[in-house]
Amino acid sequence: MKVKGNFWIEKNEKSFLGKGRIELLKKIDRYGSISKAAKEMKMSYKAAWDAVDIMNKMAKKQVVEKISGGKGGGGTRLTDYGKELINIFETAENNFKNCLEEIERFLNNKI
């Protein structure tokens, strides 16, 4: 018997952060490009860009920023706050996993 679940963070009744958006941020951090990140996530560029735009607008500080110039002609990168958000979310995710395990222990033998 297994207890499964998921969680997400809302602000003003609107979805702000969940597993999917955090994964998108991590891929943007890895590839320095929204379009590469979108491709890896198997989502459209528009969907990825919209998600980034929503996060940037809803977060206390900017999460993803454009960088211009340089050899590659610029790109996109996570801000320090964006990296912090990933860490905070992953800590919350660990707490959540512990919760599910605790519920599983409670249910065990009972169900």
Place this chain on the structure above:
Amino acid sequence: MKVKGNFWIEKNEKSFLGKGRIELLKKIDRYGSISKAAKEMKMSYKAAWDAVDIMNKMAKKQVVEKISGGKGGGGTRLTDYGKELINIFETAENNFKNCLEEIERFLNNKI
């Protein structure tokens, strides 16, 4: 900022119990009829019956049983074990809500 989430119970990688099925059981308990319960849940009779069948097969003991005869020509009722399942699930649900609140307190000010 709000933390939202849901959870469900799997057995052998298959979904066994979640909020929806518990609601269905509660309505079967109230109306003594799968078809009335299905109507209230806005689901088809087949979907409701399939859900009941799965629960009966996956649970340790029978959850829903047919009763025959009597004035109304029989019907359906929750077994004692079915009622126990509802109580157990609702306790788990309370634990889960507490977990989400704890995560919310952790995230507060951070996000």
